[in-house]
Each structure stands twice: as structure tokens, then as C-alpha cells.
Amino acid sequence: MRFGVGCWSSVPKQAELQRCGKSCRLRWINYLRPDLKRGSFSQQEEELIIGLHEILGNRWSQIAAQMPGRTDNEIKNLWNSSLKKKLRQRGIDPVTHKPLIEIERPIDPNSLNEEAYNAPKPVFNPFNLFDFQMGIDPMTDNLNQYHQFNQGTSFDQTQFTTSSNSGLSSLPGLEFNPVTESSSESNRGCSVELKAEEVFGGEDVDWDSKLASILHFQLQGGKIHGELNEQKHAYEDLTVDDCFGLYQDLL
DNA sequence: AATGTACTCAACCGCACACAA
DNA sequence: TTTGTGTGCGGTTGAGTACAT
Numbered sequence: 001m002r003f004g005v006g007c008w009s010s011v012p013k014q015a016e017l018q019r020c021g022k023s024c025r026l027r028w029i030n031y032l033r034p035d036l037k038r039g040s041f042s043q044q045e046e047e048l049i050i051g052l053h054e055i056l057g058n059r060w061s062q063i064a065a066q067m068p069g070r071t072d073n074e075i076k077n078l079w080n081s082s083l084k085k086k087l088r089q090r091g092i093d094p095v096t097h098k099p100l101i102e103i104e105r106p107i108d109p110n111s112l113n114e115e116a117y118n119a120p121k122p123v124f125n126p127f128n129l130f131d132f133q134m135g136i137d138p139m140t141d142n143l144n145q146y147h148q149f150n151q152g153t154s155f156d157q158t159q160f161t162t163s164s165n166s167g168l169s170s171l172p173g174l175e176f177n178p179v180t181e182s183s184s185e186s187n188r189g190c191s192v193e194l195k196a197e198e199v200f201g202g203e204d205v206d207w208d209s210k211l212a213s214i215l216h217f218q219l220q221g222g223k224i225h226g227e228l229n230e231q232k233h234a235y236e237d238l239t240v241d242d243c244f245g246l247y248q249d250l251l
Numbered sequence: 252a253a254t255g256t257a258c259t260c261a262a263c264c265g266c267a268c269a270c271a272a
Numbered sequence: 273t274t275t276g277t278g279t280g281c282g283g284t285t286g287a288g289t290a291c292a293t
Contacts, residue, residue: 009278061281077260
């Protein structure tokens with residue numbers, strides 16, 4: 001309080017504490033900060049977390065950034081202890097946010113063998129991909145991502161390479177906010193600015209077109225490398241359902 | 252009352268990144 | 273370019289507590 005939030009490694013020295021700076025920082029962020037909300041989460045807050053998680057995944061710090069007075073640790077604990085269970089009770093898969101009935105579909109004996117069928121399936125989260133694509137041109141740089149995608153393996157988003165953001169700004173319905181303050185960790189690697197009302201479908205948000213744009217964009221990544229050349233004209237004017245259908249076909 | 256189980260929450264750990272030297 | 277340091281994030285752990293048996 002006396003010297004402001006700054007060099008945490010100096011805090012235990014100044015205060016003569018038997019703690020490391022990292023531990024002091026954590027204690028401040030999760031407990032001592034005066035702007036923290038106390039008490040349990042309201043129903044509204046829980047629904048907001050579910051909505052944000054659907055879009056952001058386990059990016060607790062980014063979720064917390066949308067909820068003043070709540071910490072990432074607090075939200076993470078709530079999710080793991082309570083919200084995951086609530087979603088399952090509602091018949092929703094907490095990882096994909098899709099109905100469980102879609103995931104637990106019966107085995108088709110004419111397709112894959114049972115072992116292959118039961119193997120973990122990659123989860124496609126277009127927003128996750130998109131999050132890492134700020135300042136990236138996957139049309140030219142993310143061939144590796146596309147191959148992983150095409151092989152049905154999990155995505156390794158760390159393998160995205162950076163170059164320009166050409167091509168991104170032309171996508172309809174999407175706004176970009178390239179990060180400029182490198183010191184701001186809450187902004188690191190991220191980019192889609194999110195408002196709570198948008199998560200709940202504010203009137204101005206057209207999620208259908210956003211999703212369609214993102215999925216269309218991913219599929220174009222394949223088209224440009226020739227793998228899907230024969231279908232290249234089919235990607236004009238895709239709907240969300242079309243895109244998800246194509247994605248499933250690719251898997 | 253004793254024991255087992257489920258749950259919550261603060262804290263720890265390992266890793267990644269930014270930045271300065 | 274390399275290395276060391278500081279910092280933040282997400283996954284995980286373990287102590288404490290409430291409740292059931």
C-alpha cells in the first residue's frame with residue numbers, strides 16, 4: 001500500500017517476510033487487494049462465466065478481466081468445483097458447451113472400429129484458434145496447424161507463427177485490437193475485445209456471421225494449400241451449419 | 252462420537268514471456 | 273544473441289470444513 005504495486009521481489013525484503021515475491025504477489029492479487037468483491041457468486045455472475053468460458057475456454061485471467069472484483073483463481077475454482085457439474089446436469093458438455101447427447105452418439109459399426117471411435121476427439125473451438133491468430137496470417141504460415149487439423153489431432157496453438165495480419169481485417173463482423181502494451185500480461189496473446197453484453201447476445205452482435213467467418217477462414221487455410229482444391233468453389237457463402245458440417249467431414 | 256466423503260479455497264509449481272544487461 | 277530476472281498464467285495440491293453414515 002505504501003510503495004504501490006511494483007517490484008514484488010523487493011516486497012518480502014522491505015516487509016521482512018519469510019516469503020518469496022511471487023507468493024506475496026499472489027496473496028495480494030487473490031486476497032489483499034482492496035477492490036476485491038467478497039462473498040459468493042451471484043446467478044448472473046455464474047451465467048456470465050459460463051458464457052465467457054464458451055468463448056474463451058480456460059483463459060481464466062481473460063475471463064476475470066471481464067468481471068471486476070473477481071480473480072482468475074476464484075473463477076477457476078468455481079468452475080472446477082461447481083459450474084462444470086451444473087452444466088453436465090443441464091446436459092451440456094463443459095468442454096465443448098455442446099449438448100452431451102451430440103457427443104455421446106451411438107457407435108456406427110460401418111465407420112470406425114470401436115477403439116478408434118472411443119479415442120479422444122479433438123475439440124474445435126474457433127475462438128481459441130482465432131485468439132492466437134491476432135497478427136498472424138494463417139493463409140501462409142499455419143500449414144502445420146492445418147495438417148494437424150486435417151489429421152484430426154489436437155491443435156497445438158503454440159505452433160502458430162507470426163507474420164502480418166493481412167487477410168484478417170477483411171473478415172466481416174470481426175474487430176481486431178492488436179496488442180501494443182507488451183507489459184500488460186492480461187493482454188498478452190489476446191486480441192478479441194469482449195464485452196459482457198456481447199456474450200449474452202447484445203442486439204448488435206451477429207454470432208452466426210462471426211462463427212461463419214472464422215470457420216470459413218480456417219477452411220480457406222486448406223483450400224489455399226491445395227488439399228481441398230476440388231471443393232474450392234464450395235466455400236462461397238457458407239452458413240455456420242455448413243462450416244461445422246465441413247469440419248466434421250474433415251475429421 | 253468416529254469415520255468417510257465431498258467440497259471449497261488458498262497456495263504452490265512449472266512453464267512461458269518480456270525485458271534488461 | 274544469450275542469459276538472468278521478474279512476472280503472470282493455468283493446472284494441481286492439500287488443509288480445512290460440512291455433511292452423511
